[in-house]
Amino acid sequence: MTEHGIKWACEYCTYENWPSAIKCTMCRAQRPSGAIITEEPFKSSAPSVGTIERSGGSPLICPDSSARPRVKTSLSMENSKWSCHMCxxxxxxxxxxxxxxxxxRRTRSPTESPQSSGSGLRYVPSPVDPCEEYNDRNKLNIKGQHWTCSACTYENGAKAKKCVVCDHPSPNNIDSIELADTDEASSIINEQDRARWRSGCSSSISQRRSPPMSKRDSEMDFQRIELAGAVGSKDELELDLKKLKQIKNRMRKTDWLFLNACVGVVEGDLSAVEAYKTSGGDIARQLSAxxxxxxxxxxxxxVGYTLVHLxxxxxxxxxxxxxxxxxxQHAAKCIPAMVCPELTEQIRREIAASMHQRKGDFACYFLxxxxxxxxxxxxExxxxxxxxxxxxxxLDRDVQKELEEESPIINWSLELGTRLDSRLYALWNRTxxxxxxxxxxxxxxxIYDKDSVLRKALHDSLHDCxxxxxxxxxxxxxxxSQSFGLHFSxxxxQWQxxxxxxxxxxxxxxxxxxxxxxxxxxxxxxxxxxxYGVKYYKSFxxxxxxxxxxxxxxxxxxxEQSFCWKSPIALGYxxxxxxxxVAMENDGYDNRGAGANLNTDDDVTVTFLxxxxxxxxxxHIHFLSAQELGNEDQQEKLLREWLDCCVTEGGxxxxxxKSSRRRNHPLVTQMVEKWLDGYRQIRPCSALSDGEEDEEDEDE
Structure with a gap:
């Protein structure tokens, strides 16, 4: 059935609607009681409802309410359209x-010329993508200063404090960053039109990129935190976004530091974890829902995970x-490498010069x-x-305490620590x-591996061999895996x-x-x-x-055993x-009852590990082959082949x-002496007070 009669014009957008339309097809405004009407003659062969006749006679299906309608206009009305100075x-x-x-609407400028069009009726071009619709409008902007929205790239007028499309604040109004309120109808554009644009563009526009913080806190970098985005129907979307807004409004600076540290653990960013800890953050804090x-x-x-769990x-x-x-934190750390930077650099160059690669099939690097x-x-x-x-x-007092007191891992033998002067000290190390x-x-x-000389040798040796x-x-x-009952292959x-x-x-x-x-x-x-390390990871x-x-x-x-030294080094984990x-020099005590003839001179220090x-x-001996694996007697025999072993009187x-001052590198000896000189020059408070008392006695 064809709709005949008189059209009524919308008082907001002046779109001419069909007589039976209760709302405007263009802006969805309610039909007024005294609407302006215009007559539209129709032929007896007019198309059916929902179609518009083309000049060629083929019908064109009208779009639904979710897209911009395509209407036929008269030449005089189309030529007299006016362009908004803002959008x-x-x-x-x-x-x-x-x-x-x-x-x-502003008064039409004398220099503004109407658009030209051909004769006859034509239809407004239909946009394929809602995003392209806004981009086309931007191209028509030929005068005035504008700013581009960083969220949706829409070009707004110079006076606009927020983006017309997505309400994102302008760069000159960055202090007014706040989440959009759906109740502020006066500051937003047509909601249906904006919803259509959002559905056509990326859904990330609906996610606010910055948390609602103060200006001071907004300078902090939390861009790596991927805030949640709602999915589902429109009502569920609005409800979920409202819930997220409430959560973010309650967030404080410490909360954002904690979330940033959580993301830092996942992405391997050590600085984010250090920033949270140095700010006084609770390491035991758990993630809430x-x-x-x-x-x-x-x-x-x-839920319930801490930074340690992550x-x-x-x-x-x-x-x-x-x-x-x-x-x-009771004392600032001061190791020999920090006191003598010049000697430290010379030692690093010496290490790099002493690094060589073995020729042959097993092309491993060695010192x-x-x-x-x-x-x-x-x-002493x-x-x-x-x-x-x-x-x-x-020293690292905490590591020393954990290895000595919390678990008897080092210095557990009084015979080794006291009588044989083989007490081990945990040097402070970078975390x-x-x-x-x-x-x-x-x-x-x-010294430290500051120039990654050892790491490079490790990497090259692993690849070349x-x-x-x-x-x-x-x-x-x-x-x-089989020894622990994990029967899998x-x-x-997967091995590769x-x-x-x-x-x-x-x-x-x-x-x-x-x-x-x-x-x-x-x-x-x-x-x-x-x-020497702990057997289990433990929380605080x-x-x-x-x-x-x-x-x-x-x-x-x-x-080959002949190519290696039998003197080991000790590490704590x-x-x-x-x-x-490391141990302390013992001034060459030689006859200390270790059950072996040491044959050492007075300048050699022997530490019993x-x-x-x-x-x-x-x-345990790590990375043994099937032929080398066996009982403890076989492993003890293997240890005696690769190390200088002996059994003490205590069994x-x-x-x-073994270490020697004369055989040790002179640069290392010089660095240690210069570091020790700084403590030799310190006059203890007790000695100072005793001297003052002596002077007082002499005066009396």
Whole structure:
């Protein structure tokens, strides 16, 4: 049936609607009682309802209410449209305000020329994409200063404080950043038109990019936090967005630091975790349901998770060190490498010059010098108060306490610690992903791996000798899993993927390293590495979080024994952090009843490192082949072949670590002496007070 009669004109957009229309097809405004009407003649062969006749006779289906209607207009009305000075939208002549942005109509400029059109009737072009519709309007903007919205790229007028389309604040009005309120109808455009634009463009516009913070807090960088976006129907969308707005309005600076630290753990950003901890944030804080909803990453975040749980889940050993190892803040740390920067740089160059690559099939890198760092015996000559200050600044008291008191891992034998002067001290180390490499160089040369010389040698050795190390690693991991009752077998592709991950860790500065890397470092040093470490990951409450596998002996099994040294180094492992364990010079005590003829001179220090734990069980030897695996007697025999071993009078199997001042590198000796001179010049308060009392006595 064809609709005949008189059309009525909308009082807002002047669109001419059919007589039966209750609302305006263009702007959905209610039909007024006294609407302006115009006559429209129709032919007897007019198209059916819902269609408009083209000039060629073929019907054109009218779009539904969700798209902009295509109407036929007369030549005189189309030529007299006026362009909005704010959004450049072309409005009908009778419109007093702009249909798009509700701006007041201005008087037509004398230089403004009407649009030209051809003869006859034509239809307004139909936009294919709502986003392109706005872009086309932007192209018509030929005069005046405008600013481009950073959220939707729409060009707004110079006086507009917010984007006409998405309500995003202008750059000059950045202080007024706030979430859009749906009740403020006067500050937004037609909601249906904007909803159509949003549905056609990216859904990310509905997500606010910045949390509602003050101007001071808004300077902080939380852009990596992916806030949740609502999905579902329109009502559910508005309800979910309103809920998210309420959650974000309650967020404080500490809350955003915590969420940023959570994202930092997932993405491996150490600075975000350090920023939260240094701000006084609670390490035991758990993710709430609202925070998990706000982060919108269910694959990474769960309700009740702490930063420690996330670090373990994503294997962030370096972050565990920061979260779980409380470094003493009573004294500023001062190690020899910090006091002598010039000597430290010379030592680094010396290390780089002594690094060589072996020729042949096993092209592994190795160091040509045997250097072992020890604390000077002159420390005992300092006054007790100065000694205490020195130990506070050079040692990690928390690591020392954990390895000695919380778990009897080091210095558990009175015979070794007292009578044989083999007490081990945990040097303070940086809490970073390079702590393993730093501790290795601290135990040998007394410096950090600042220039990544050791990491580069580790990476190149793993790649150049990948076949050799891969075979050992695969065989060891297979045996290890079966020994714990994990009866599973991996496909070769899975083994290759795991091995590729180990290779990638070696090439990334700051990445936490694993047991395989310690095994390779033993080959680079050409000497055994003994790791005394905790068996379990524990939280600050003492809860067991996971099992560690670092403690044990790492031998350079792929070298010939004649090419290696038998003097080992010792490292400590505490909850994701490595520390160098060093001894103090003992002035060459030789006949100390170790059950062996040491044949040492007065300038050689011998430190006895236990090869058993406090329960007298033999330490594990890592990365043994099937032929080398066996009972403890066979493993003890292997240890005696690679280390200088002996049994003390108390029945403790130990390895001898030998160091000599004359054989040690002169640069290291010079660095230690210069560092110690700073403490020799300190006059203790007790001595000062005693001197003052003596002067008073003389005066009397």
């Amino acid at each position: 450049t939208y072309l409005n009908w002549p009778r419109a007093i305000r702009c249909t798009q942005c509700l701006s007041q 609202d925070e998990v909803r706000l982060l919108n990453r269910p694959s990474a975040f769960d 670090s373990i889940r994503f294997q962030r050993q370096d972050m565990l060190a920061i979260l779980l190892t409380e470094v003493s 040509t010098d045997l250097v072992t760092f020890t604390l000077p015996a002159d420390i 000559d300092l006054p007790p108060s100065v000694q205490e200050k020195l130990f506070d600044e050079v 970073a992903g390079d702590c393993l490499l730093d501790s290795v160089l601290q135990a040998t040369w007394g 990948s076949h050799w190390f891969y075979s050992r690693w695969k065989e060891w991991e297979s045996w290890y 991996l496909r070769e592709e 993927e795991d091995w590729a991950f180990i290779l990638s860790l070696a090439s990334q500065p700051g990445a936490s390293l694993e047991q395989t890397h310690i095994f390779v470092l033993a080959h680079i040093l050409r000497r055994p590495i003994i790791v 409450r003492g809860e067991t979080l996971g099992y560690t596998r670092f403690q044990g002996v790492y031998l350079p099994l792929l070298w 505490t909850r994701g952090h490595f520390s160098a364990l 236990p090869l058993v734990d406090s329960e007298r069980k033999l330490l 403790v199997l130990v390895a001898m670590q």
